[in-house]
Amino acid sequence: MRDAEYRDGQRGLHQAMSITALSVLDLVPVRTGQTSAQAVAASLDLVREAEELGYRRYWFAEHHNMPAVASTAPPVLIAAAAARTRRIRVGSGGVMLPNHAPLIVAEQFAALEAIAPGRIDLGIGRAPGSDPVITQLLHRSGATSDVDRFPDNLQDIVSLASSEGATVRFTSGGTYTVHATPAASGAPELWLLGSSDYSAQLAASLGLPYVFANHFSGEGLERSLALYRQQYRPSEAHPEPVTFVTVNAVVAPTREEAEARALPQIRMMARLRSNRPLIPLETVEQAQEAEAADHLGEAVAERAREHWLLGTPEEAEAALRSLADENGVDEVMVSPVAGAYEAEAKDAAGGRAQTLRLLAATLIAGT
DSSP states (O other), rough: OOOHHTTTSSSSOOOOOOOOOEEEOOOOOBBBTTTTHHHHHHHHHHHHHHHHTTOEEEEEOOOOSTTTTTOHHHHHHHHHHHHSSSEEEEEEEEEGGGGHHHHHHHHHHHHHHHHHHOOEEEEEEESSSHHHHHHHHHHHHHHOOOGGGGGHHHHHHHHHHHHOOOEEETSSSSSEEOOOSTTSOOOEEEEEEEHHHHHHHHHHTOOOEEEEEEOOSSSSHHHHHHHHHHHHOSSSSSOOOOEEEEEEEOEEEEEHHHHHHHHHHHHHHHHHHHOOOOBOOOOOOHHHHHHHHHHHHHHHHHHHHHHSSSEEEHHHHHHHHHHHHTTOOSSEEEOOOOOTTTSOOOOTTTTTHHHHHHHHHHHTTTO
């Protein structure tokens, strides 16, 4: 395993890079004029194609009250994706635990494991994935967890979803056993997501696999992976550290098309970072016209050219191999963020599907 080699210093400085696994992160983007139903249909078609292309796993993110993002309920989308596939692992990238009670998360993913045995990933994050108003609304429902108990809540979920269940001990004496499902024959694989020293150190202390959210932040990747590997405490399920990184990707036959398809996502990220009102993703034509007038995405575009998989298949392949090799991981999860032209079907993935096809053609064995 590349992580074990990296940690023990056994990798040669000039070792040839071989990508053995690619995966997909999906936020279910919604563009101008597109309904939620059309956006979800496009993503469910995309997960089927990802399986055919040989991608290892397909995860749905959790975000709330964003006009351009329809991935509000990962367990629902995972169930739909599992029903339409047979081999690819499906999961969350991730469930934002402060929004949910640990027992509810454990029950939902135990049910998913029963639907698709051996194919469910439970990626968990500590951030709320929403603005303060939405956070308050979620807390008002009462089905949330204390962010300060995040490490304990993670361990509770592991226990609850296992076949043994979790034991509640009363201060007055006696115990009470709780199971997420009556007779579990397997459990979802738990991953800890993050982009900070805290998440890396927590994953290491618990012996959990760790995913660095490089598509979101990009800052601190090397430090977080180093901390995780240095402080890793082997667990029964994972005797060696296990990592992968995420990255935004827009791949097209020409550099010009890739740059054009990247612009709607670039402008949305610029809106987020400048606290401007959020809107559905612009089409490529809308984004080009608006950018010519306001130059909103210039700073983000410069960084995207540096850190995204952006360009032709050859350029994207080189960038992806470099990302994986420099960080000692043998799996990369791509977030296909290619925008759509106005003439493209609203219930199809279009440029996102093209990105996955072009990456798979050169980087997944047998495609």
